[in-house]
Amino acid sequence: MEIYANMYLWRQIDVLREDFPKLAVLLGDEAFYTLGKAFVHVHPSVHHSLSQLGRRLPQYLKEHPGSRPDLSDLAALEWARAEVFEExxxxxxxxxxxxxxxxxxxxxxxxxxxxxxxxxxxxxxxxxxxxxxxxxxxxxxxxxxxxxxxxxxxxxxxxxxxxxxxxxxxxxxxxxxxxxxxxxxxxxxxxxxxxxxxxxxxxxxxxxxxxxxxxxxxxxx
Structure with a gap:
């Protein structure tokens, strides 16, 4: 069960990385993993598709700005780009x-x-x-x-x-x-x-x- 839980966590973080590639590069692998783990703990996926997992990440970063105050804006830009691609x-x-x-x-x-x-x-x-x-x-x-x-x-x-x-x-x-x-x-x-x-x-x-x-x-x- 622990192995499965860890695999699912990594899968969620991989999905976030796909939707927020610039944010992942800016933070680096370790910091992005830490962010992703903390985020999915607070906002676990409630949608049948993981494609909606990152919807709340910009607001989460506004409330938890971390190392840079512009991370929320970068996440909002990347999420908007991901959204319009699917429209x-x-x-x-x-x-x-x-x-x-x-x-x-x-x-x-x-x-x-x-x-x-x-x-x-x-x-x-x-x-x-x-x-x-x-x-x-x-x-x-x-x-x-x-x-x-x-x-x-x-x-x-x-x-x-x-x-x-x-x-x-x-x-x-x-x-x-x-x-x-x-x-x-x-x-x-x-x-x-x-x-x-x-x-x-x-x-x-x-x-x-x-x-x-x-x-x-x-x-x-």
Whole structure:
């Protein structure tokens, strides 16, 4: 029984390592094993699949920051990347749709639907730089507080993430909540040219495949 229990523990830690590869590299094998063992003791798997095992790890690291205060942010980024990879693929709207909406004169009252394979994240640290240094195999800088926002999404079979400004993050959150574009665009009101900034940002959402293709309305008999 002890051998079986140890094998299952190692299996769970291996699953965590697959979902949080950068975190595992940053901590090193021994520290990651210690973290994994402590985590699964507090949050044992309750799902039929171990694929959901790491869902609470970012929050756990926020409550138990350990050696670096940015570990929670790194875990949140990696979990979001793992999640969007598994999300359903849906048809995305053509970039020309934005111009068509503006030309039709119904832009302000229209709303957008974000694709399922997208996450908007807020960080307390410059974790995107940490992730990139790990990706490139470079020494990781010391953690420092730098509140930021990022979008994580999947295009076909590849996962991406990018930092966005606070106003664009606010606009995305409003769009995700189903607010009309008039309200979404108001998030850019502090820019020098808010109209240009709004169209540029929203245009990039279409170009990157963040917007669902609208469903065709069923014709009435």
């Amino acid at each position: 359903a693929a849906v048809p995305t709207a053509s970039p020309s749709m934005l111009r068509e909406m503006a030309a039709a004169g119904d832009f302000s009252c229209a709303s957008l639907e974000l694709v399922p394979a997208l996450r908007l994240l807020r960080f307390d640290s410059d974790v995107l730089d940490v992730w990139q240094q790990l990706e490139d195999g470079h020494p990781v800088p010391a953690a420092h507080r730098a509140p930021s926002f990022a979008v994580v999404w999947r295009r076909e079979l590849e996962v991406f993430h990018v930092q966005v400004q606070a106003d664009e993050a606010k606009a995305l959150a409003l769009a995700s909540a189903g607010e009309p574009l008039e309200v979404v665009c108001a998030a850019f009101e502090d820019r020098g040219d808010p109209v240009e900034a709004a169209f540029r940002a929203i245009g990039s959402w279409f170009a990157e495949g963040w917007i669902c293709e609208p469903e065709e309305e069923t014709a009435r008999p």
